Amino acid sequence: MSSTLIRNLTISDAASALDAMRATRPLVQNITNYVAMTISANVLLAVGASPAMVHAVEEVDEFVAISNALVINVGTLSPLWIEGMQRAAKQAVALGKPWVLDPVGCGATKFRTDFAVEMSRAGPAIIRGNASEIMSLAGAAGAGGKGVDSTASSDAALKAGKALALASGAIVAITGETDYVTDGTQVVAITGGSALMPLSTALGCALSATVAAFAAVRPPFEAAVAAIAVYGAAGAAAATRVTGPGHLPAELCDALHAVDADMIARYATIRVVEEVNV
Amino acid sequence: MSSTLIRNLTISDAASALDAMRATRPLVQNITNYVAMTISANVLLAVGASPAMVHAVEEVDEFVAISNALVINVGTLSPLWIEGMQRAAKQAVALGKPWVLDPVGCGATKFRTDFAVEMSRAGPAIIRGNASEIMSLAGAAGAGGKGVDSTASSDAALKAGKALALASGAIVAITGETDYVTDGTQVVAITGGSALMPLSTALGCALSATVAAFAAVRPPFEAAVAAIAVYGAAGAAAATRVTGPGHLPAELCDALHAVDADMIARYATIRVVEEVNV
Amino acid sequence: MSSTLIRNLTISDAASALDAMRATRPLVQNITNYVAMTISANVLLAVGASPAMVHAVEEVDEFVAISNALVINVGTLSPLWIEGMQRAAKQAVALGKPWVLDPVGCGATKFRTDFAVEMSRAGPAIIRGNASEIMSLAGAAGAGGKGVDSTASSDAALKAGKALALASGAIVAITGETDYVTDGTQVVAITGGSALMPLSTALGCALSATVAAFAAVRPPFEAAVAAIAVYGAAGAAAATRVTGPGHLPAELCDALHAVDADMIARYATIRVVEEVNV
Numbered sequence: 001m002s003s004t005l006i007r008n009l010t011i012s013d014a015a016s017a018l019d020a021m022r023a024t025r026p027l028v029q030n031i032t033n034y035v036a037m038t039i040s041a042n043v044l045l046a047v048g049a050s051p052a053m054v055h056a057v058e059e060v061d062e063f064v065a066i067s068n069a070l071v072i073n074v075g076t077l078s079p080l081w082i083e084g085m086q087r088a089a090k091q092a093v094a095l096g097k098p099w100v101l102d103p104v105g106c107g108a109t110k111f112r113t114d115f116a117v118e119m120s121r122a123g124p125a126i127i128r129g130n131a132s133e134i135m136s137l138a139g140a141a142g143a144g145g146k147g148v149d150s151t152a153s154s155d156a157a158l159k160a161g162k163a164l165a166l167a168s169g170a171i172v173a174i175t176g177e178t179d180y181v182t183d184g185t186q187v188v189a190i191t192g193g194s195a196l197m198p199l200s201t202a203l204g205c206a207l208s209a210t211v212a213a214f215a216a217v218r219p220p221f222e223a224a225v226a227a228i229a230v231y232g233a234a235g236a237a238a239a240t241r242v243t244g245p246g247h248l249p250a251e252l253c254d255a256l257h258a259v260d261a262d263m264i265a266r267y268a269t270i271r272v273v274e275e276v277n278v
Numbered sequence: 279m280s281s282t283l284i285r286n287l288t289i290s291d292a293a294s295a296l297d298a299m300r301a302t303r304p305l306v307q308n309i310t311n312y313v314a315m316t317i318s319a320n321v322l323l324a325v326g327a328s329p330a331m332v333h334a335v336e337e338v339d340e341f342v343a344i345s346n347a348l349v350i351n352v353g354t355l356s357p358l359w360i361e362g363m364q365r366a367a368k369q370a371v372a373l374g375k376p377w378v379l380d381p382v383g384c385g386a387t388k389f390r391t392d393f394a395v396e397m398s399r400a401g402p403a404i405i406r407g408n409a410s411e412i413m414s415l416a417g418a419a420g421a422g423g424k425g426v427d428s429t430a431s432s433d434a435a436l437k438a439g440k441a442l443a444l445a446s447g448a449i450v451a452i453t454g455e456t457d458y459v460t461d462g463t464q465v466v467a468i469t470g471g472s473a474l475m476p477l478s479t480a481l482g483c484a485l486s487a488t489v490a491a492f493a494a495v496r497p498p499f500e501a502a503v504a505a506i507a508v509y510g511a512a513g514a515a516a517a518t519r520v521t522g523p524g525h526l527p528a529e530l531c532d533a534l535h536a537v538d539a540d541m542i543a544r545y546a547t548i549r550v551v552e553e554v555n556v
Numbered sequence: 557m558s559s560t561l562i563r564n565l566t567i568s569d570a571a572s573a574l575d576a577m578r579a580t581r582p583l584v585q586n587i588t589n590y591v592a593m594t595i596s597a598n599v600l601l602a603v604g605a606s607p608a609m610v611h612a613v614e615e616v617d618e619f620v621a622i623s624n625a626l627v628i629n630v631g632t633l634s635p636l637w638i639e640g641m642q643r644a645a646k647q648a649v650a651l652g653k654p655w656v657l658d659p660v661g662c663g664a665t666k667f668r669t670d671f672a673v674e675m676s677r678a679g680p681a682i683i684r685g686n687a688s689e690i691m692s693l694a695g696a697a698g699a700g701g702k703g704v705d706s707t708a709s710s711d712a713a714l715k716a717g718k719a720l721a722l723a724s725g726a727i728v729a730i731t732g733e734t735d736y737v738t739d740g741t742q743v744v745a746i747t748g749g750s751a752l753m754p755l756s757t758a759l760g761c762a763l764s765a766t767v768a769a770f771a772a773v774r775p776p777f778e779a780a781v782a783a784i785a786v787y788g789a790a791g792a793a794a795a796t797r798v799t800g801p802g803h804l805p806a807e808l809c810d811a812l813h814a815v816d817a818d819m820i821a822r823y824a825t826i827r828v829v830e831e832v833n834v
Contacts, residue, residue: 035593035609037313037354041479046523051479052383053313056356059387066386076593078612078636080356105608108622109615199813201597201607244810245602247525247803254522257477315591315632319757324801329757330661331591334634337665344664358634525803532800535755 009188009225009270015261017218017226022048026068026216028209031055031085033075033104036205039249040071043206046253047230049213055081060088068216070099071209072124074106074116075202082115089122098125098215098223101170102208107136120168125220127164128173128208131157138164158187171220173211173228175204180273181224188225192232192268194239200248207231210256229268234259236267287466287503287548293539295496295504300326304346304494306487309333309363311353311382314483317527318349321484324531325508327491333359338366346494348377349487350402352384352394353480360393367400376403376493376501379448380486385414398446403498405442406451406486409435416442436465449498451489451506453482459502463552466503470510470546472517478526485509488534503548511545512537565744565781565826571817573774573782578604582624582772584765587611587641589631589660592761595805596627599762602809603786605769611637616644624772626655627765628680630662630672631758638671645678654681654771654779657726658764663692676724681776683720684729684764687713694720714743727776729767729784731760737780742831744781748788748824750795756804763787766812781826789823790815 027050030040037053044051054063064070070092072085092099101124103116116137120127129137138160157174165172165184174180179190197203210231214223237259238251255263305328308318315331322329332341342348348370350363370377379402381394394415398405407415416438435452443450443462452458457468475481488509492501515537516529533541583606586596593609600607610619620626626648628641648655657680659672672693676683685693694716714736717728721740730736735746753759766787770779793815794807811819 033609034312034590035597038316038479038594041313042523045477045479052386053311053354054383054386055354056389058357059355059389062387062389076609076611077615079614080358080636105610108608108610109618111612111615111618199601200809201594201601242810244813245598246806246809246811246813250524250528250806253478253524254520255524257522257524312590316594316757319591320801323755323757330664331589331632332661332664333632334667336635337633337667340665340667358636528802528806531756531802532798533802535800535802 009222009272011229011265011268011270012261013222014226014229014264014270017214017222018230018259020217021214024068024217025050026213027052027066028212028216029054029063029067029070029088030209031081031088032071032073032205032209036073036075036202039202040206040209042253043256044209044213046256047210047213047259051209055084057083057087060084061091064088064091064097065095067097069097069212071102071212072099072119073102073104073205073208074112075104075205077112077115085119089119093123098212098220100124100208100212100215101127102205103127103129103133103137104205106133120164120170124168124170125215126171126173126211126224127168128175128211128224130204131174131176134164134172134174135160158182171224173224175207175228179228179232181221181228183221187273189271189273190225190228190232190268192229193235196239196242196245196248197235199245203252225270229264229270230259233264233267237263287500287550289507289543289546289548290539291500292504292507292542292548295492295500296508296537298495299492302346302495303328304491305330305344306490306494307332307341307345307348307366308487309359309366310349310351310483310487314351314353314480317480318484318487320531321534322487322491324534325488325491325537329487333362335361335365338362339369342366342369342375343373345375347490348375349380349490350377350397351380351382351483351486352390353382353483355390355393363397364400367397371401376490376498378402378486378490378493379405380483381405381407381411381415382483384411398442398448402446402448403493404449404451404489404502405446406453406489406502408482409452409454412442412450412452413438436460449502451502453485453506457506457510459499459506461499465551467549467551468503468506468510468546470507471513474517474520474523474526475513477523481530507542507546507548508537511542514545515541565778565828567785567821567824567826568817569778570782570785570820570826573770573778574786574815576773577770580624580773581606582769583608583622584768584772585610585619585623585626585644586765587637587644588627588629588761588765592629592631592758595758596762596765598809599812600765600769602812603766603769607765611640613639613643616640617647620644620647620653621651623653625653625768627658627768628655628675629658629660629761629764630668631660631761633668633671641675645675649679654768654776656680656764656768656771657683658761659683659685659689659693660761662689676720676726680724680726681771682727682729682767682780683724684731684767684780686760687730687732690720690728690730691716714738727780729780731763731784735784735788737777737784739777743829745827745829746781746784746788746824748785749791752795752798752801752804753791755801759808785820785824785826786815789820792823793819
């Protein structure tokens with residue numbers, strides 16, 4: 001279906017998606033975990049989107065209606081928030097707004113895994129997680145999962161990610177040393193980022209929010225690839241300016257504020273790994 | 279009533295209020311949104327106040343009693359928090375403690391707008407918001423409201439702010455490129471800040487907390503003007519030291535820690551726009 | 557019982573505990589306040605542990621089982637969180653996992669004090685607080701308590717801390733200008749840190765999380781002393797690189813990422829104040 005598009009995905013497409021996103025300044029609703037809220041908002045503001053954190057079941061219907069995209073992140077899950085997440089996802093699907101699922105810590109407990117599975121069936125446009133989370137969510141055996149950090153490489157999770165994409169109908173993004181985006185048949189690999197990024201909390205969560213911002217202006221596969229390339233480039237550029245993880249969030253925001261086609265080209269690569277002929 | 283005071287409000291009064299606030303080190307209770315908590319606490323500590331985040335209905339009566347001022351911010355609203363907010367506001371009024379209302383996102387949903395209206399009638403000393411929030415809260419037509427970012431200029435909201443001040447009995451502060459403080463008849467305009475500030479999340483929320491700290495030592499009109507001038511000066515000074523929004527919160531805290539009469543005079547202006555003769 | 561160990565506690569033991577902790581990369585479950593979540597996660601990642609923020613009663617049993625240590629911090633307390641805290645503590649004790657109690661704001665309200673007392677009886681390995689919190693928790697008269705900042709010196713609280721240690725069976729750490737760790741009979745004093753640290757929010761909370769990480773690899777007394785020495789050294793080193801509190805959290809994380817035996821020796825001291833002969 002989208003193979004022609006995917007085959008042509010380049011750094012230039014990522015830059016064009018970035019321009020389109022900034023021109024639209026999409027309102028991104030975040031129902032996310034407590035740890036990720038501030039950095040998610042700052043990342044969205046820096047890259048050029050407009051964030052809002054709204055989770056109460058009493059207002060999600062109305063808020064989804066005025067938002068351009070939604071991210072649902074299960075990091076600090078609790079029953080009261082689940083209600084708001086379910087309702088927001090349903091409303092997003094009903095109104096044709098793209099939403100991104102971030103299954104933080106999937107595999108760690110039954111409560112968390114069950115809910116992530118439920119949400120993966122609720123029509124997300126994109127699911128973004130690390131290798132363990134994606135493998136767990138896909139039901140792949142041996143995924144394990146140590147807290148919210150990944151214990152499996154993203155390469156090993158690619159097979160699981162493809163299965164998850166086919167089962168859920170969502171584009172699946174697996175982030176790690178190399179990032180992969182797949183619709184179940186086609187796979188794009190993106191490099192960028194820095195080994196320091198996993199040492200600063202919630203930068204993966206903030207990436208999911210960035211993916212949602214791009215999904216407001218591009219189809220899901222292209223949005224995921226573009227957002228990851230932009231974010232990875234900014235992260236790699238930011239890492240050149242720090243000596244430890246402490247200042248990385250601030251430098252990342254500065255880089256996201258400044259990122260352009262040159263920075264993307266310099267610090268990120270996009271490569272089609274598998275493609276389907278049409 | 280307070281016109282004599284207002285007519286004379288100067289940078290020197292702001293500096294004097296700052297000194298008085300620091301000498302008292304007021305305990306400011308924050309019932310605020312998840313995104314704003316950390317930066318609000320850091321801003322209060324940096325400028326010389328003592329923050330506490332306490333929201334449970336089980337303890338707000340006691341905590342308001344030992345606090346010197348209170349801020350209620352509806353950013354990440356939910357029913358359980360509403361109970362604590364209602365009770366804290368009631369207790370603050372009963373004990374004569376000043377409290378500040380920050381109607382984040384007012385106008386975006388009925389749930390949020392209704393509660394903000396309810397709280398505006400619960401005796402706040404000061405209401406601080408952006409132009410959209412104030413216009414929405416005042417019932418002004420055409421305010422719109424795009425998430426929590428302002429889509430209307432603060433100038434356009436001034437009329438609504440004056441009406442809101444008269445209706446609520448609160449001092450109304452409308453922040454934007456130029457900030458306005460009004461009691462419904464008199465208006466003071468303050469300049470300061472930086473175009474980068476709206477690109478770092480919750481700096482408006484943290485300003486509301488700062489206003490509360492000043493309200494512990496000065497009457498509401500003077501407190502709002504002084505806090506906004508001090509905060510705006512610090513923000514402008516901080517902006518000279520950054521190239522993007524990333525490091526702005528840290529630089530703002532450093533500037534608030536260092537701010538004095540000279541910095542206020544250099545980076546902020548206070549101007550009486552309308553006054554009432556007595 | 558542990559007097560031989562205590563008598564020999566040195567900077568070298570702290571460095572050895574740090575190496576052991578980093579080699580293990582313990583998963584530390586945090587049930588902590590909203591203000592402290594992000595900085596606690598960043599501090600744990602920077603020093604070499606793996607943080608997770610999981611609080612729902614529906615999953616704490618399972619999550620404690622895969623964690624290596626737990627911290628329970630009562631900062632932004634509410635009834636729903638209390639259930640998760642009670643259950644997590646019970647499970648930690650049942651499974652022999654060490655857990656750290658941080659009684660934030662104990663003494664400020666009956667709700668908070670009662671729950672802190674309850675938790676102090678639920679088998680914490682270590683209780684860490686400032687002087688006011690420890691005095692209040694110990695039932696010492698005259699502790700007062702102004703919000704969450706300490707109004708009593710840690711020296712004055714030492715007597716209360718020893719009583720609390722004997723009553724609770726926990727190691728008690730009282731942090732302030734000088735930090736003390738006691739089991740009720742023996743006392744170790746640690747210096748380090750900076751006067752700027754109390755001006756940046758939740759750095760005490762993040763220390764409690766660090767103590768939990770060390771408790772995963774060392775007995776409680778030694779863990780508390782080592783964690784406080786490492787953290788205090790990193791804080792003192794970080795403070796040499798800032799001019800105000802704004803950049804301190806970022807610099808602290810960089811210092812925790814880099815801290816080694818040399819930095820500990822340069823910026824911290826460990827001294828046995830009282831010992832019991834065996």
